[in-house]
Each structure stands twice: as C-alpha cells, then as structure tokens.
Amino acid sequence: MKEMIHVVDYGAGNIGSVLNMIKRVGGTACASGSADELARASRLLLPGVGSFDNAVQKLERLGLIDVLREQAHAGTPLLGICLGMQLLSEGSEEGSLPGLGLVPGRVRRFAFGLADAALKIPHMGWNQVRVRKTHPLVSGLGEDARFYFVHSYHYQCADETDILLETTYGYPFPSGIQRGNVMGVQFHPEKSHRYGMQLIKNFVEM
Amino acid sequence: MLAVRVMPCLLMSHGALVKTVQFRKPTYVGDPVNAVRIFNQKEVDELILIDIAATSDGSGIDFETLEKVVGECFMPICYGGGVRSVDEMRRLYALGIEKISLSSAAIENPSLVTAAAAEFGNQAVVVTLDVKKNFLGRYTVRTHQGKMDTKRSPIELAREIEAAGAGEILLYSIDRDGTWSGFDLKLLQAVSSTVGIPVIACGGAGSLQDLRAAVKGGGASAVAIGSMAVFQGKDLGVLIKFPSRKEQESLFK
Numbered sequence: 001m002k003e004m005i006h007v008v009d010y011g012a013g014n015i016g017s018v019l020n021m022i023k024r025v026g027g028t029a030c031a032s033g034s035a036d037e038l039a040r041a042s043r044l045l046l047p048g049v050g051s052f053d054n055a056v057q058k059l060e061r062l063g064l065i066d067v068l069r070e071q072a073h074a075g076t077p078l079l080g081i082c083l084g085m086q087l088l089s090e091g092s093e094e095g096s097l098p099g100l101g102l103v104p105g106r107v108r109r110f111a112f113g114l115a116d117a118a119l120k121i122p123h124m125g126w127n128q129v130r131v132r133k134t135h136p137l138v139s140g141l142g143e144d145a146r147f148y149f150v151h152s153y154h155y156q157c158a159d160e161t162d163i164l165l166e167t168t169y170g171y172p173f174p175s176g177i178q179r180g181n182v183m184g185v186q187f188h189p190e191k192s193h194r195y196g197m198q199l200i201k202n203f204v205e206m
Numbered sequence: 207m208l209a210v211r212v213m214p215c216l217l218m219s220h221g222a223l224v225k226t227v228q229f230r231k232p233t234y235v236g237d238p239v240n241a242v243r244i245f246n247q248k249e250v251d252e253l254i255l256i257d258i259a260a261t262s263d264g265s266g267i268d269f270e271t272l273e274k275v276v277g278e279c280f281m282p283i284c285y286g287g288g289v290r291s292v293d294e295m296r297r298l299y300a301l302g303i304e305k306i307s308l309s310s311a312a313i314e315n316p317s318l319v320t321a322a323a324a325e326f327g328n329q330a331v332v333v334t335l336d337v338k339k340n341f342l343g344r345y346t347v348r349t350h351q352g353k354m355d356t357k358r359s360p361i362e363l364a365r366e367i368e369a370a371g372a373g374e375i376l377l378y379s380i381d382r383d384g385t386w387s388g389f390d391l392k393l394l395q396a397v398s399s400t401v402g403i404p405v406i407a408c409g410g411a412g413s414l415q416d417l418r419a420a421v422k423g424g425g426a427s428a429v430a431i432g433s434m435a436v437f438q439g440k441d442l443g444v445l446i447k448f449p450s451r452k453e454q455e456s457l458f459k
Contacts, residue, residue, distance in 0.1 A: 014302045021280060050327070120404065120427075122329050126209045126251050146209070148251070148282055150304075150329055169208060191282050191304065193249045 002204060005029040006041035008068075010058045012083065013049030017190040025197050027204035035063040044068070044076060045203070048083030052107070052153075053095030055083055065100065072102045077181045079137075079203050085177065085184030086153060094153050103179045104158035116170040122152040129165040129175050129187075136206050137183055138164060138176065140198045147187035147195055149175070154186060210421055210458040211428035213252040214245055214435040214448060215376075215408050218287070219259040221271060225436055226258070227384030229336070229352035235436045235444050238271060243278045244446045245435075252282045254307070254376070254406075254430055256334070260288025261310055262351035267294060269301070276302040286334055286376070292321055299326060307332040307376055310349035313356055313363060316370035323371030332406075333372040335360050337393060338380035345393055352380050360393065361400050368401045375405045376430065382410025384433050386440040389416055394424030406430050412440065414449060418457045 005022055007015050009031040022029040022045075029045075032038055046068065048055050059065050072078050080088050089099040092107035099107075110121050128146050131138050154173040157163050165176025165185070175186045183203075189196030216238065217224050223241050224232035235241070238255070245253055255275065259265045267288045276283060285298060286307025295306050306326075312319050312333045322331045336348045337360045347356045347363050356363075364375055377397050379390040389410045398405040404427035407420035411431040420426040431448075438445040449457075 014300055016276070016302045017280070020277065024280075120402070123208070124329055124404075125211055125428075128207065150282075188282075191280060193246075193280050196280060 002027060003042040005043045005045050005204065006038055007031045007045045007047060008038060008064065009033040010055070010062055010064060012055045012058055013047055015047055018045065018047055018081070021190045021197060021200050022204060025201040025204055027200070033062050033064075035067050038064060039067045039071065041071070042076060043203075044071060044078045046078065046080040046084035046087060048081065048087060050083060051094060052083070052086060052092040052099070053097045055087060056095070056097040056099065059087070068100055069102070072100070072182050075181050077203070077206055078102075078183065080182075080184035081190075082151065082186060082188055085186050086155065088177070088182060088184050089155060092153060102182045103162050103177050103184065105156050105162070105177075106158075107153045108156055109153050110170065112170045119170050122150055123154075123169045124150045126192075127167050127169060127187075129167050132163045132166050133161075133178075135164055135178055137178060137199065137202050139202055141195065145195050147175070147185075147189065147192040149187045151186060155184070209251065209454070211251055211406075212417060212449060212454050213254055213428065213430050214250060215254040215256065215430035215432050216241060216435070217432065218255060218257045218268070218271070220263070220265055221268060223436070224258070225384060225433055229380045229383055232258070236446075239274045239278060241436070241446055242275045245448065246279050246281065248448045249451075250281060250448055252284065253279065254284045254286070256285075256307065257287025258351050261349070262353060267298070269297065272298070272303065273301055284332055286332070290318075292318070292325060295322055295326065299330065305330050305332050305374075307334045309334040309336065312367055312370070312372070313347065313349060313358075316366055319367055319370040319372050323373070328371050328373035331372055332374045332376055333367045334376040334378055335363060335397075336378045336380055345396075348380060360397055364397045364401050368403050372403060374403055375401065376408055377405050377426075379409035385410055386412030386433060388412060389420045389424055389426075389429075391419060391424040394420060394426055398425035398427075404428060408432070414453060414457055417449075421458060
C-alpha cells in the first residue's frame, strides 16, 4: 500500500532531505502546513528540529495541534522524527507547553552520574539501536542497525510496551516508540543511509 | 555505543574539488557533486565541505552547488567557507546542511557564534581554526586560506569560541595539510584538553594508524581526512576512497 505521505511543514527544520528519502525508496510525498490538507492526509510524517516550546507554538499557530490529535485518534499512521517524536509526549523538561500527548510519557534531558561524567551533551553521532518488539516499521533492521542522532533530550515512556527501539548513551533510552498507529524515532532516518531508507521504506509500505 | 566519527574533509575552490599541500598549490581533483555522490554511496557517516576561495578570493557561498551536493546525501554535511551572517546560515540550514563552520567571521566577531548558536543550536555551529607555526615556532591561528595571521594562540581562541557557544572545533593544521605525515598530536592535545566541546582533527592524516593516534594520543573526538580520501596514495593519482566500516570499528576498539 503506497499512500501519499504528508510531511508536516510548520517551519521547524529542513524537510527537503526527508522528502528526498521518501522518493528514493519509492514513496510519494508532499509537504504541507495547511490544517485542511493535513486533516485529510492518509499518512503523516512530523519532522522537527529546534526547541520544544518553539515547535508547539508553531504547530498551534497553524491550527495543527488539534488536527494531529484528531488524525491520530482516527487511526491515521503518524511518524514523528527527532523533535517530532518528542512532540508526541505529554511535555518536555526543555519547555513548559504541553505536547500532543499521543504516547504516554515525558521528555527529559540526558543526565549522567559520575561514572559517565565525560559523556557530552548533545548525544551526537552514529549509534546503534536494539529492536524491542516486532513491528512493520522496524522490519529488516539487523543487529548492525545504526542511525545518526543529535539531541539533548530523550523520551521516558510511561508504558514500557510502547518502546520500539532502544539505544544506550550512558544509559538505555527509547530511540523508537510505537503505540497503535502513532510512531516516533529519535534519530534522523533521512541522514542515516541504508538504515534510514529501510525504516522509511517500511513506513511507505505499511 | 557512539562511534568515533571519521569523515572526509573536501576542499572546494571556484566550483571545483581541489587538494592543497600546506594550504598552497591547489590541485584539481574533480567535480564536488560527483565526489559527494561517491562518498554517499560509500555511506560515510558525515562529510565536511570547505570552500577555500569563498573568503580569500571573495568568491562567496556557492548555493547552487551546495543544493546539488545536499540532494545527493543521506548523511549529515558540515559546510564552511565565506559564511559571515546569520541570514546566510539560515539559508544554508534550509537547504539541508546539518552544520555550518565559521572561521574568520567567528574569530573577528565571536558574538556571531553566540547569535547563531541561540537560533540554530550549539551543535549546528562549528568553528574552524587554521593553525600554523610562526617563525618563532609558536602556533598561531590564520585566516583567509592561511594568508592572514591573527597572531592569536589556538588555545586562547578555542576557549573564547567555546564560551561563545560553538558546538565543535575543527582544528586544521596548515603545516601538516596534504603531507601524509600524521596529525599534529601536540597541537591536538593542547586544544582538546582545554575545551569541553568535541575537537575534530584535520590536516596530515596519512594512514589508518594516524586516525587512531589522533583520538588516543591527541584527544580528538573525531577525525577528518583529506588527501587520504581523494588520492590513491602519497604522490599518486586521484581516487575517491574511504576506510570501510570494519576498518573504522577495529581502529577505535
């Protein structure tokens, strides 16, 4: 099933690379910031770069908070990337505004004890992921699956069964989440070569 | 586990890919878009692209070529060369460039680094320090493709730009550039031990062992290779090449 993927364009980061990758793996995609258009999309991808509150405000201004929540409740597949995944939460330590609240949990800043004091924040570079449960989004990701990460905050799932992928940076944190039709990945698949392509291809074909 | 980053550092001049020796005698290597396409196929973790003529020759930022370059890549790219304003940076990030390197503009005016970091995030702002020994044998930071001497110490400048908000420092040894003689570990150690942000070693890589030494002996967080990525070997012809994932992993175990 190759449905058109609507990439939410709300002014929080570059979407060119994401559109490029979707096309490269044989999907069709378009970018839109229109509440009407996104309310009728059959597949949604929420990108995001920058700070939490800033992103929430931008979505709010375009009337997209309600649209995204309604779409999620209607069963439309929704994939959040990087800050887009963090926006699925109830809220973030980085800001004071509420998130979309679609996957129970909050976002907190990396915090290391004495043993890992040398670890730099942000978590930046290529790191491995461990698949925690079977799901079409992560099919085909082998033991060597690695992705490009750049973030200072990470998800803390209230429900452990929502954890789809796990990565260790000082301690394990959810690098991928999934609850029903709502999914999120902390890394940048559009900057992660074949592994990113596999994931995006899975989303295209879901 | 976070991998040690190994990346090609490609030099561009007036639209062509070139390679220098001690920042002089640029030799034509090929077409930058084509080279980037090959590195993308080789799945390099990250790529640095520096336009060495943008500031020193005044040729400015080649947005057209950069757009084509980004279109070829499914990995992060750091671009440097002729960037002087937050507006230009905004335009570059909008193209899909992941990180921007400032050099002369940051050294002349560290508040630009602060403004950029505030808007785009510290990790998106890199500062490149080109370093050469002066006739007294002391390291000083240069600008304009090595033609101008700021007379300032790399350690002092590194501290200043870290305080200003830079996310990383690209430490480029002019003396070692293009010589295949190994990184300047003394310089690397001096700078990496003085700042908390990652330092990328650049200039002099000639062998895989050099890459290991930069991290283990020099305290670098990442390594950039130039000649090693574009020539078959020292004094040999052009060949776009890169250490395999296995080679990289075994180097830093």
